[in-house]
Amino acid sequence: MGAQAEHQLLEATVDELKHLFSPRVETGDTVLLNMGPQHPSTHGVLRVMAELDGEIIVNAIPDIGYLHTGVEKNMEAKTYTKALVMTDRLDYLNTIGNNLAYCLAVEKLMDVQVPPRAQVLRVLLAELQRIASHLVWLGTHTSDIASQSVLFYCFREREQILAIHEMISGQRMMTSYFRPGGVWRDVPAGFEEAVRAFLDYLPRRLDEYEALLTNNPIWLDRTRNIGVIDGATALTWGLTGPSLRGSGVNFDIRKLMPYSGYEQYDFNVPLGQNGDVYDRYLVRMQEFRESLKIVDQALRKLPKGPVMTSNRKVAPPPRSELGRSMEAVIHHFKLWTEGFNAPEGEVYVAVESPRGELGVFLAGNGGPKPHRVHWRTPSFNNLQALPLMSKGAFIADVVGIIGSIDIVLGDVDR
Secondary structure, three states, rough: OOHHHHHHHHHHHHHHHHHOOOOOOOOOOEEEEEOOOOOOOHHOOOOOEEEEEOOOOEEEEEEEEOOOOHHHHHHHHHOOOHHHHHOOOOOOHHHHHHHHHHHHHHHHOOOOOOHHEEEEEHHHHHHHHHHHHHHHHHHHHHHHHHHHHHHHHHHHHHHHHHHHHHHHHOOOOOOOOOOOOEEEOOOOOOOOHHHHHHHHHHHHHHHHHHHHHHHHHHHHHOOOOOOOOOOOHHHHHHOHHHHHOOHHHHHHHHHHOOOOHHOOOOOOOOOOOOHHHHHHHHHHHHHHHHHHHHHHHHHEEEEEEOOOOOOOOOOOOOOOHHHHOOOHHHHHHHHHOOOOOOOOEEEEEEEEEOOOEEEEEEEEEEOOOOOOEEEOOHHHHOOOHHHHHHHHOEEEHHHHHHHOOOOOOOHHHH
16 A cells, blocks of 8 residues: 555544544634654553644544554463463553453353462452552653652552562562462462561551642642543443542442452442542542552461362472372373363453453363453543543643543553
8 A cells, every 4th residue: 555545544544533423613623633652641552633622622532552462362372371471461550450350260161269368369469469550550640740759659669569579479560470270379488578568658658649649739720620521421431440430430349249259358449529530539549548458458367278279170280299299290291281171161250450340251162272262451441431531621631631541551452
């Protein structure tokens, strides 16, 4: 295709997309402004086609797909265990949460029970991951619209969680620590002390962030009554997570459809009232403290015992058996080279990621590889409401609205 034909195709695509949403203004000319896909405040390779009447947004159309990697089809070409490493690369700020959703789906398909110690470790680490994700959100969000200092503070705190990840798995981000049937190995000595030190450290830092932002007049001007979406409309558009709860809708999968034993933990679901950027900020700030409560409860109740299922269809033999049992060596070899066969069937499992409902549809055909893997990612669904939130706002407010949705482009494009 020649350059002229490509240009004509692009213009036709833009014209088609522009008319998907509300009509153009009646008077005056409008301007089409491209934000991204290299704009630093679009939180990844997101392109926003903003139609402007002066500085006022008429349409703001997200153009996605720049980070598409074909994760789902790649997973279908691997055994169930080897496909796990692909999940870390979806929402790269919620790697442990992605592991959890996939493992729960495999366990549901295989009817595998997870030991109590592994269940508690999963909850504890998933909540630490939520805190780490919210720290990145807060730092980048404030950097976009109000303050640079908070960015450095948040990444300083996040380092402690990444150090815990490295302690348990050898990796700071892409841990692949959760495995079908439990977790890779038990946590090492010093783990509980490191978690307790973080629990003691973070609350006073959160107090500092709130003192800097919550009543700051600049922060209030840039967040209140901006990017408003009411609860009914948010539900209609498929929003979940803090983006939905900021509009006052009490929907948290950990409460409504508990998994991994979340029904055993005492925590609240923070809600907003106005559905604006400020309320979404307040909800996540309260979620920091609720996650700390869950981690503290998990640490106190962490039981002794195994961290991997005894179901030998899924779990490798204990390392202690490999030196004295040829059958164990053969089992180990076949499990890692050929994988395990999952029965025919279809399952769907959803968890509460830092951004909302993260769901996995998994279909088995009796073989060692998934027949179909499909992800329901919250960033994809939440981003589609950007035109609605942005209409009538100033172009300068777009970065604040995008930040309040807290998208991750690996979660959007897949």
